[in-house]
Amino acid sequence: MAKTNEHYDKLQAGYLFPEIAKRTRAFQAAHPDVKVMRLGIGDTTEPLSPSVIAGLHRGVEKLADVKTYTGYGAEQGNTELREALAQRYRGYGVTIEPDEVFVSDGAKPDSANIQSIFSAESVVAVQDPAYPVYVDSNVIAGRTGQWKDGRFEGLVYMPCTAANSFIPEPPKGKVDLIYLCSPNNPTGAVANREQLAAFVAYARKHRAVIIYDSAYAAYISDPVLPRSIFEIDGARECALEISSFSKEAGFTGVRLGWSVVPKTLACEGAEPGKVHRLWNRRQATMFNGASNVVQEGGLAVLSPEGQRESAAMVAYYMANARTIKQGLEAIGLTVYGGVNAPYVWMQTPGGMKSWDFFDKLLNEAHVVGTPGSGFGPGGEGFFRLSAFGHAEDIGAAVTSIQNNLKL
């Protein structure tokens, strides 16, 4: 008799973004003449840059010729791309070997899959609020109890509040896996060196592992802020990093990311090298490598011209972030983030519940955002607006909020 995985039954409603899309569709069906403005999911809108398009074409051309055709590639990724990514880390003053870089089809699958190489008994700590994949993947793996009073039993929530500028302290007790995301989705907060150093010290003391998501690193313009956890001394012994071309180069639909798993990374019961070996084993068993065409596109992103073009794309979205932040501040709303990150995190007016504000914003201003409570109990009373969109649409959305939202 087959049974389904009982842990799925613990998950709450639908995954956040499909739920938002469902509610938006229902509103649109009831108001067909209204133009809804979408600042919900952080999905890129601007076309791929010329050198990336040329790179993708090169990948296709190679497949058209028997002399350059390739079938399956290495599960860990194209050697040249792994070297180019290791080179990027050298630019941060960090030594990463090319064979410590695992190319993948994106940071979301890696964030969801990485937990599978750790013990089912691991105690997991997440920032609260957090990108839902960290929590849900561990719920599905059975590392939590039931959902009770707005949180999962057995999960350690690290509160991110205005009082700590949305960067938490390391946990008081002992945990095994710590998920950190900086620049943060959803709060837009960026951890500084001292804050990350506290987590590295904690992880080394407790033989814990930091799973560091740097998918938004390209949005950091302040040279003092770290772009990688490996900029912190000792991180190679206790951290791995997951990252992506999605937000840096518009690859949300193209799909390409990577994880760095240092061979020096150790944890309780695992000598240096073991975590690296296990991730290699996991990928070789369950993944057949990222698309060869797409990896050519990734190489193009990392070329000097590709980097200049990506910087222009990032600057475009960051101008949107400023439009949102300044536009909301002008009407007296309290907002955070949006400086070295493409997300603006606002306090809901009058302490409204996040989903109530979602309905209010949609009904009054015809703007879709993301309810903070969808990212965890600490997000209740907050709301996220995404800077990914055409500048004119973002401008229209902000104007509509200013003119139509009843405060």
Ligand code: MLT
């Ligand atoms: C978001 O809106 O949080 C992101 O776009 C989701 C993702 O990157 O998967």
